[in-house]
Amino acid sequence: MLRPFDPTLPLPPQAAGWDENLRFAYTEVDAFWLTRWTPETGWEPGRLYEHRGATLELSPGANVLYYGQGVFEGMKARRTRAGKIVLFRPRDNARRLRASAARLAMEPPPVDLFMEAVTAVVRANARWVPAPEKGSFYLRPVLIGTEPVLGVRPSQEYLFYVFGCPVGPYMGGDRLIVLSGVHRSAPYGTGAAKAAGNYAACLRPQKIARELGYVDALYLDAREDRYIEELTGANFFAILRDGTLVTPALGSILPGITRDSILTIAREAFGWIAVERKLSIDEVLSDAVEAFYVGTAAVLSPVTVIHYQGADHPIGDGKPGPRARMLRQALDEIQLQERPDPWGWVVEVA
Numbered sequence: 001m002l003r004p005f006d007p008t009l010p011l012p013p014q015a016a017g018w019d020e021n022l023r024f025a026y027t028e029v030d031a032f033w034l035t036r037w038t039p040e041t042g043w044e045p046g047r048l049y050e051h052r053g054a055t056l057e058l059s060p061g062a063n064v065l066y067y068g069q070g071v072f073e074g075m076k077a078r079r080t081r082a083g084k085i086v087l088f089r090p091r092d093n094a095r096r097l098r099a100s101a102a103r104l105a106m107e108p109p110p111v112d113l114f115m116e117a118v119t120a121v122v123r124a125n126a127r128w129v130p131a132p133e134k135g136s137f138y139l140r141p142v143l144i145g146t147e148p149v150l151g152v153r154p155s156q157e158y159l160f161y162v163f164g165c166p167v168g169p170y171m172g173g174d175r176l177i178v179l180s181g182v183h184r185s186a187p188y189g190t191g192a193a194k195a196a197g198n199y200a201a202c203l204r205p206q207k208i209a210r211e212l213g214y215v216d217a218l219y220l221d222a223r224e225d226r227y228i229e230e231l232t233g234a235n236f237f238a239i240l241r242d243g244t245l246v247t248p249a250l251g252s253i254l255p256g257i258t259r260d261s262i263l264t265i266a267r268e269a270f271g272w273i274a275v276e277r278k279l280s281i282d283e284v285l286s287d288a289v290e291a292f293y294v295g296t297a298a299v300l301s302p303v304t305v306i307h308y309q310g311a312d313h314p315i316g317d318g319k320p321g322p323r324a325r326m327l328r329q330a331l332d333e334i335q336l337q338e339r340p341d342p343w344g345w346v347v348e349v350a
């Protein structure tokens, strides 16, 4: 059920210590934002609804439920030490959602509508944005096809909504495993879209990886089963013996905004050589001195061990490396307006 959010009504008090030991988990806060699209109305004006107890009503025949028209985004609002609330590259999330929607023949929300939605959610829930050392406010913009259909075809009705939750760290482990006989995506498939189905395809490998004591699976390409693609929900980087930073080229992987930021910081702020190209698992195991994974939720975490073909292989000296630490610190400082942002990535919303 949806109840309009009335900002003039008193809000329930926050539990004492709500921001202590935050986990990466779904929690209800004060308000979320929703609009719908039909061919007759186009995008209707969106509005805020009460987040507590909110449920969506869908037809049992809604396209998203079996033909999988569902795409989403992940982004973070952060509270700076100066007390502002900022977003990081939000227009890039909006553009990526539109690209994901286009791949799945869905109606893409305009960038300005996306910005209106995320800004409204952050402002209405400002009291849930944790202090920088406690965590961040994770935003989840979602687009789903809701028209009841029976034959396979695109929906003619869409819901676009944005909710947010205060969160702590996501994943954080440093051991990955390459599983045999499973791929995340294929050439010319949907791997570059942030489509719900891509994550569904990873749930079994991720579960197996965790049961075996690894934080996640590391997927190889589907054509040759040799080149690194990414993790379930993060992009992969290696630093080679000659100092080059390498990350798999785009194509069938998610075009991560953190991935792009790390490449840009490495090249433009640190003057490092950073390349996007094919990166084989053999090259990483024989030549990498550091490895790490990045994403909005994951931020940047070092990889110290990769299991491949029956053996654990340490990366470099098997410890988190200094260059990964430098990149993570730079990203964090830029996001908190504590370091120059010549790219205009940080957007103040409150």
Ligand code: COI
Residues within 6 Å of the ligand: 073, 074, 075, 170, 232, 233, 234, 295, 296, 297, 298
């Ligand atoms: C993100 O990093 O924001 C994502 O959407 C990845 C998800 C697996 C948490």
